[in-house]
Amino acid sequence: MLHLSDLSAAVSRPCRLLRESLVAGSSFAIVSIVGAVLLAVGPTPVLAQQIDNTLTLPDAKPGECYAKVIVPPKFADRTEEVVTQEAVERIESTPAVFETIQERVVVRESSSRIASAPTVFEASTERVQVKARELNWTVADGEQQRPANPVDLENIATAGIDLDRVEPGSCFVEYWQPPVYRSELQRVLSKEPSVRIEIAPAVYETVDERIVVKEASQRIVNVPAIFRTEQERVLVEPARSVWRPGRGPVERIDDTTGEIMCLVELPARYETVSRTVLDTPATSRMEEIPAEYETYQVQRLVTPASERRVDVEAEYTNVETRTRVSEARFFWVADGADAAAGSKPTGEKVCLTESPAEYTSVPTQIIAEQATTTVTAVPAEYRTFSVQKLVADASETRTVTPAVTETITSQIEIEPARLEWRPVLCETNMTQGIVTEIQEALQREGYDPGPADGVVGKATMDAIEAYQIDKNLNRGGITYQTLTHLRVEEAS
Numbered sequence: 001m002l003h004l005s006d007l008s009a010a011v012s013r014p015c016r017l018l019r020e021s022l023v024a025g026s027s028f029a030i031v032s033i034v035g036a037v038l039l040a041v042g043p044t045p046v047l048a049q050q051i052d053n054t055l056t057l058p059d060a061k062p063g064e065c066y067a068k069v070i071v072p073p074k075f076a077d078r079t080e081e082v083v084t085q086e087a088v089e090r091i092e093s094t095p096a097v098f099e100t101i102q103e104r105v106v107v108r109e110s111s112s113r114i115a116s117a118p119t120v121f122e123a124s125t126e127r128v129q130v131k132a133r134e135l136n137w138t139v140a141d142g143e144q145q146r147p148a149n150p151v152d153l154e155n156i157a158t159a160g161i162d163l164d165r166v167e168p169g170s171c172f173v174e175y176w177q178p179p180v181y182r183s184e185l186q187r188v189l190s191k192e193p194s195v196r197i198e199i200a201p202a203v204y205e206t207v208d209e210r211i212v213v214k215e216a217s218q219r220i221v222n223v224p225a226i227f228r229t230e231q232e233r234v235l236v237e238p239a240r241s242v243w244r245p246g247r248g249p250v251e252r253i254d255d256t257t258g259e260i261m262c263l264v265e266l267p268a269r270y271e272t273v274s275r276t277v278l279d280t281p282a283t284s285r286m287e288e289i290p291a292e293y294e295t296y297q298v299q300r301l302v303t304p305a306s307e308r309r310v311d312v313e314a315e316y317t318n319v320e321t322r323t324r325v326s327e328a329r330f331f332w333v334a335d336g337a338d339a340a341a342g343s344k345p346t347g348e349k350v351c352l353t354e355s356p357a358e359y360t361s362v363p364t365q366i367i368a369e370q371a372t373t374t375v376t377a378v379p380a381e382y383r384t385f386s387v388q389k390l391v392a393d394a395s396e397t398r399t400v401t402p403a404v405t406e407t408i409t410s411q412i413e414i415e416p417a418r419l420e421w422r423p424v425l426c427e428t429n430m431t432q433g434i435v436t437e438i439q440e441a442l443q444r445e446g447y448d449p450g451p452a453d454g455v456v457g458k459a460t461m462d463a464i465e466a467y468q469i470d471k472n473l474n475r476g477g478i479t480y481q482t483l484t485h486l487r488v489e490e491a492s
Helices: 004-024 027-041 047-051 150-158 432-444 458-470 480-485
Strands: 065-071 074-085 088-094 097-108 111-117 120-131 134-141 144-147 171-173 180-191 194-200 203-214 217-223 226-237 240-246 260-266 269-280 283-289 292-303 306-312 315-326 350-355 358-369 372-378 381-392 395-401 404-415 418-424
Touching (some): 074 226, 088 217, 111 194, 111 306, 226 404, 269 404, 292 381, 315 358, 418 480, 432 458, 458 480
Parallel strands (some): 074 269, 097 292, 180 358, 203 381
Antiparallel strands (some): 065 418, 074 404, 088 395, 097 381, 111 372, 134 144, 134 350, 171 350, 180 315, 194 306, 203 292, 217 283, 226 269, 240 260
16 A cells, blocks of 8 residues: 555656656656556556556646556356255045945835825806996986987087097087897806826835945055255356455565555355255055945836826806897087077087996806825835945045255356556645545545545555445546545546
8 A cells, every 4th residue: 555655756756757758759758657657556467468458558648647557347146046956746645435324225116106186166256247348428317327319429420520539528418218238148167177087006026136335446555756865066156367466576666665466366166055856756556446235125116106087077157148239319419519500409418428347246166176186105115234335536646846946146257357547646636635635535434544634644545445445446546436436526
């Protein structure tokens, strides 16, 4: 690490030589400046030449200083899933399940006895229409109504009134002659037709029958899986090269520090992971179990009970009805209309009225309940056996155990470290005020540069080095990149 006196000696001389060389164009001076700056930063290892971008001096202006700085490498995280135990299949067998039950076996089949019931009638009264609803032209005579005279209706029609369109309730003056009716006999149903039922009983025969008392089933025998354990080495961090400070007999030239930087090869790092691997998968085999039987006697139905139906005819009654055969005859004058010359109103008001239909009650016998047959169930006769019923077949359940993996995160280098020329502070552009601002900024960021006295000492350079490492900045002195991160304004 450079002290302020070292920095002044290491930087001021190259800066002065740079200015002189730019003025004089001395190639020797330029080469001397390059050698002095390289010695100030530290000797470059042989391997660093592959990433050394400082073989050509930068296009500097008078008063500017450049130093060879180490640009740190860039890394990226790589996440990898490593299988520590392969997926396997576990087989679990379930034996057949039986249920012992008491089973009733039919030794005589069920049948039925049929008994007939005659048709049941009940007395009822039927309303029979003896006179249909009609619209009549009637004469209002106090509280009574009399039919109107059709002759008078014809006279009203002759006067220009359409009698077919006259609404009920329309009134006229009338004389009337009653209508003529004719009596007729109407045949009315008094007893509905019915059915009479005759029964024939069932016929049986005795036979032997064989039944299953325990059904056939299967039994599953399991063979478990076999596993083995394997060891595997997994790459956690690849091999890479890093810059490290080195030591060696280096001769100091013109007050340089003699610092040495070496490119060191770091070996790859591995971890050993144990995995459980399936050697032989689980299997199973099936065994058959035969059924068990028993013999018993059964009465089997040969001919079922039957029935025969006989039809009974209906009965009727004659009812007298009246039918109108001629209309009443009337002479009418429209109410409120101008009468013919010489005619006089009678003062009676005739209206078109509606006469409701007339009904009479006729006693009848209607079927309350049809003739039916009563079927009496003759239960079957049983014998009880103890039977083992198969509730569930033997089965197997295969469960897949998923593979077990472990997540391993490693870092891969995406860009190696390199050396580059970067602008730095030197005696021409570094003042005590700038150094004080740098020291205060380091204190604000949590680094100890010593007292903020404007003097670059070992504590200040150590704090700058620590800040550059923590922030992954270019290292090699007080670079402008470091000033930007510390929010310190450069000298104009």
